Amino acid sequence: KSEELISAWQMKTMPDLISRDSVSIPDMVEMGMLAPLSKLFPDDIAAMKGRWLEPCWNLCNYKGVQYGIPTYVDIAPMLAYNRKMFAEAGLLVPTNWAQVIEAAKKLNTTDHYGIIFPATLGLNDLEIFIGIAYGNGGRFLSPEGDEVVFNGKGFVDALKLYIDLFKKYKVTPPGILEIDYMKTIELFLRERTAMALGMSWVPVIAQNLGVPEGFEYRMASFPMKEKPTGKYPPAAAIMDATTTYMMISTSKVKKEAWEFIKWVTRPESMRMWAGVRIQGRVPTTHEGFKTPELAKTYPDLVREYEKGTIFKGAISMPSFPGFTEMIKVFGHAFQAALLGKPVQKALDEAAEECQDILEEM
Template sequence: MRGAIRMSRVKKTGASLTAAVMLGTSLVGCGGGSTGVSGPDKAADKAVDTAKPSASADKPVELTFWDGAWNDAKTPGIVKKFEEKYPNIKIKVQSNPDNGMSDKYLIALKQKNGPDLVNMAVDWITPFAAVGGLMPLDDYIKKDNVDLKDFYDGAISVAKVNDKVYALPYRTETHGLIYNKKLFEAAGIDAAKGPENWTQVMEQAQKLTKGDVYGIALPGTNVGNLTTQLFNMIMSNGGAILNSDNTKSMLTEPAAVEMVKLYVELYTKYKVVPNSMLQNDGVANRNLFSNDKIGMYMTGIYDIDPIKQANANAQMGVAMVPANKNRKTILGGWAVGVTTSSKNPDAAWKFINFITQPDISAEYSVTFSSRKSAAGNPKYQDPLAKPLLEALAYAQPLPQIPQWTQIKQIVFDNVQLALSGKASPEDAMKQASKAIDDLLAKK
């Protein structure tokens, strides 16, 4: 399922978003601005004057909303409720598949021929604002007294560029660890709780590995899948991907190298990861879990129902991501923004304000609402969901810079070298860090 951490579905678009961000920076350059970080700042600021509430949205209008295909079962009901409340506003939904979604969005936004509204992964907001494709929403937020404090801090922070809000998040998520209670019990491991740190993960994975059953699954393919899980591990070990001002790589620091080494050696040395790791993405790992072939893996709430559907007898436990030094995980999610192509921004804002209400966002989201006040919603009271909901308090957004997805690609390429035995984890991170530093140094 899409999401950011973007997770699962989100992660599937890693390669696509790499292309999109690279395209975005080149288009900024073609427009006469810098291809570095400063260029997007100017492009984003340029949209400010068009973002103020204007004429009344009471006259009949039709808005085009670009949504993700995975929402096809939910969006019609949400739109129906909105149109009942605002009968003069009609929403025309265009459903978009995973593959190529970010590229399509970015090209349309840059060329000013996009829809009125876009549903986007939170890490797309900065690149889209960078090319002047999104309207800042601050005046609308002020006019309608939207309480930004009711949004999870990380969720609202990733919606901002230069202290202006370019989208409102409705969906927020982070990773947890799902484990197989039946396999834990068979291996003599306490199934009442998951491993608390990465040493326990390694020890328990070794006990769980027997025959064609493996202790843990980690993705070896798909840029988003691999980097999301690796970055979770690094952050939980007290490490970081970039320094505080996003100008240098931190991947050669001990806290990062330790986790890269563990990620690789769980496969190459300890052999507690399936032999098919280099071909496995998040969906493959979920299928292995559903078939009782792995003891545990990192994922989000969106995998719980598919596992239940695939295996009615699945005995799942859910825990937070193991933490060595810091309880930190990656914050992901989705948000809705008004494009600078829209001729009816007032009406478009009404839809955003509607869809991000606590009850509506909880209904629309396949994970968690971005509103703190929605935490008591009945759908989140499932014992399997609670650890993932609690984990949101520790979730932090990744760096919001235009080069971010290129950085993920660099890390992915070098970790794959280590997994295939062509470089040591240490050398892989040295190469990755040099490439990242060179990328960040470009102006």
């Protein structure tokens, strides 16, 4: 998608509006691609801002300027687990990495794998892993934004966890490097695995694929390591506003385009992202957390919202100029380590290459 957008921008064939993930905003702004909504329509932005939860609204803000209006957020990392398999094995939901390993070993049988995680070069797959690394005190960039640091202990130990599950304990399918997030959830729904890593979008995939009759599953936040080893504060989760409406800077009909954005993000339209028509999306507005449909899909999140603790400790998924290029480099290092290359060496080399990209930006 990123390559298609860049090509369209270079060929001057862009539409007036796009729907894109919020982590793409910095790259697109630096290319001159996006219109600054809060500068063009300050009164409207000020009037509507209060409908959104502040952490969600801020995902679309870059250098103090609002460039997009979010509809829902995806949250990572999440663990989906088969309730029947857990009950039969006498297991509780894991609360740390050691318990994840032990549960996966106990649940690994000739009929199904203990756990599965997606490990292709796709952005969703990599962001799930990054969420685990951030929970272990890792970061992609330093807080100052001038140094690539994903070769630190937070990422290294998270990648070793993946490798242990994959190669040491052999509790995952053998072909995970070719299994993306959609196939991961499909295998989980077919009861080919007892646990699956994903994001908060698992219910929407289950809705699209169809949940087998009698199949019961639950979702929980993927647990942190017993003692996080990274140097930064462990993140409770990472978020991305995956369907965010943005205006292209070259639009000749900015006023009309803005009226459409306001219409498509009005309360009546936003209800569909709150479980009314589409399950498995975490809303970004206050009214979204008040629908009875959402309470059925995400009862824990609704309780957190009511207590005022929703998104506490959660931060944005990596979002900065150059990320689109860097994630490709990181992805190849991620897969190389899963295939046997020493983890530290793989991440050191990738970090050095990404540092060059960062400095060029």
